Amino acid sequence: MKQEETTRKCIVSGKILEKDKLLRFSVLPDGELIPDFKKRFSGRGVYVENSKAVLDKAVTANVFAKVLKRKIKPAADLVTMTENLLRHNALAAISLSKKAGCLVCGLDKVLDAIKKDKVAFVLEAKNAGNDGHQRIMLVSKDMDVFQLFETEELDQALNKENIVHVAFLKSEMAEMVKREFRKFADFSAA
Numbered sequence: 077m078k079q080e081e082t083t084r085k086c087i088v089s090g091k092i093l094e095k096d097k098l099l100r101f102s103v104l105p106d107g108e109l110i111p112d113f114k115k116r117f118s119g120r121g122v123y124v125e126n127s128k129a130v131l132d133k134a135v136t137a138n139v140f141a142k143v144l145k146r147k148i149k150p151a152a153d154l155v156t157m158t159e160n161l162l163r164h165n166a167l168a169a170i171s172l173s174k175k176a177g178c179l180v181c182g183l184d185k186v187l188d189a190i191k192k193d194k195v196a197f198v199l200e201a202k203n204a205g206n207d208g209h210q211r212i213m214l215v216s217k218d219m220d221v222f223q224l225f226e227t228e229e230l231d232q233a234l235n236k237e238n239i240v241h242v243a244f245l246k247s248e249m250a251e252m253v254k255r256e257f258r259k260f261a262d263f264s265a266a
Contacts, residue, residue, distance in 0.1 A: 082094055082095055083095065084098055084100075084123040085123065086098060086123055086124055086125040086130070087122050087123065087124060087134065087139055087140070087143045088124055088125060088130050088133055088134045088137075088139055089125055089130065091125065093123075093125060095123075096255060096258075096259070097125065097126055097262075098123040098124065098125060098126055099111065099113065099123065099124050099125075099126050099131065099158065099263075100112050100113055100115060100121045100122070100123055101121065101122050101123075101124065101140070102117040102118075102119055102120070102121050102122075103119060103120070103122075103140075103144060103146075103148060104117065104119075106149075107146070107147050107148055107149045108149050108151070109140055109148050109149060109150040109151070109154065110151075111154075111157065111158050111161050113161070113165070120144070122140060122143060122144065126259060126262045126263050127262065127263060127265075128155060128159065128263055128264065131154070131155050131158060131263075132155050135150050135154050135155060158263070159263060159264065162256075162259055162260040162263050162264075163225075163260055165256050165259070165260070166224060166225075166253075166256045166257050166259070166260040167225070167229060167232075167233045168233075168256075169252060169253040169256040169257075170199070170230070170233040170234065170242070170253065171233050171234065171235075172249070172253075173244060173249050173250070173253050174233075174234050174235075176247075176249050178244060178245050178247045178249040178250060178253075179242055179243060179244050179245060180242070180243050180245065181234065181236060181239050181241065181242050181243075182241060183208050183211065183212075183240065183241045185243070186198060186212065186241045186242065186243040187211060187212070187215055189243045189245065190212075190215045190216055190219070190243060191215060194243075194245050194246060195216075195219065195243040195244065195245060195246065196219075196244050196245065196246045196247070196250035196251070196254065197219055197220040197221070197222065197243075197244055197250065197254055197257075198212055198216060198219060198220070198221045198222070198241065198242065198243050198244070199221075199222045199223075199224065199225075199230070199241075199242040199243075199244070199257070200212060200221055200222070200223050200240065200241055200242075201223070201225060201226060201227040201230055201239065201240045201241075202223050202224070202225060202226050203226055203227055203240075204223070204227075204240045204241065205240075208240060208241060212241060220254070222257050222261065224257060224260060224261060224264075227239060227240055230242065
């Protein structure tokens with residue numbers, strides 16, 4: 077049985093990185109370049125470091141065409157499209173986690189779950205009040221606390237109202253959600 081490689085080379089920087097630190101793109105038969113994070117399209121995939129700045133450089137310098145040695149048509153808004161797809165994947169992971177019963181919402185429930193050592197990490201709305209943020213930070217110690225979305229986005233993902241604090245309970249589901257959050261956070265940070 078062939079063991080799958082876990083690293084790939086970024087076509088822009090030349091760095092050899094773990095796959096979870098890279099974004100995969102595929103070229104359709106008509107030459108259109110599309111994000112293919114889940115390796116759903118056949119053909120050769122190319123990898124770019126998970127960074128908005130690096131992807132922008134790949135598009136503006138026409139690196140995809142140079143590496144693949146063929147005419148490539150990256151969408152004019154490929155960087156924005158990629159960011160929106162990463163955002164969508166992270167929000168979908170929240171919704172899936174809710175359906176699986178692997179999260180709790182609300183400041184008091186989140187604080188209680190943290191105190192009982194049930195929490196893998198916390199998601200806090202970007203527009204959270206300072207008081208709630210300070211209370212979370214006081215008890216979370218070295219736990220990851222993500223601030224990726226506005227309250228309205230969390231409300232929609234969870235089909236609830238006024239969601240500011242969400243704790244993801246320790247589980248395999250939480251690890252999957254955390255990977256999606258990291259991917260989106262790393263891309264947006266640059």
